[in-house]
Amino acid sequence: DAGVTQSPTHLIKTRGQHVTLRCSPISGHKSVSWYQQVLGQGPQFIFQYYEKEERGRGNFPDRFSARQFPNYSSELNVNALLLGDSALYLCASSLYLAGGGDTQYFGPGTRLTVL
């Protein structure tokens, strides 16, 4: 079975631009979470969606937004890019809301570089 997939793999943008990152969860998984991993640090939680509704938001500015589609895939949008947005963006899916200790399975990530 296919794991979590993300696109694109790599992306180079300039300051002020907008970016959209995409994620397809494991088949049957209804929860998708987004994380930002800056080089040398652990992933930092951005958003969680379950059944197309936002269920959690981390400490990120309003320039970051996301949505989940009826097929449970998800998009992460970042407006007005800053140099500090350069990071690996990870998508994770789980079967439920993870309240039962569900494992979150991570995708390969999108490497975003902002110049």
Add this chain to the structure above:
Amino acid sequence: ELKVEQNPLFLSMQEGKNYTIYCNYSTTSDRLYWYRQDPGKSLESLFVLLSNGAVKQEGRLMASLDTKARLSTLHITAAVHDLSATYFCAVDPGSQGNLIFGKGTKLSVKP
């Protein structure tokens, strides 16, 4: 502010040796996760610990959880080069799937 602290952050060890990575967290959490990350790669789930006293083992790795002490350990037995990677622990304090990660422990196993 919730903190998840791992130590050591860097660990260089010889093949065949044993060592333990520690993960302390500052708030109540009944579940703790261990992940492995190879350079340039994504995170691979290793263990999910769901209760106080939980112990799980897979190959040369064994993880345990003490929720009263807010401490988890990842013990490495007879290390081999293939275990070289960065290991992260994460807690889920609200049981909502919003994982809070430590900074990671970069393990290098040398012959």
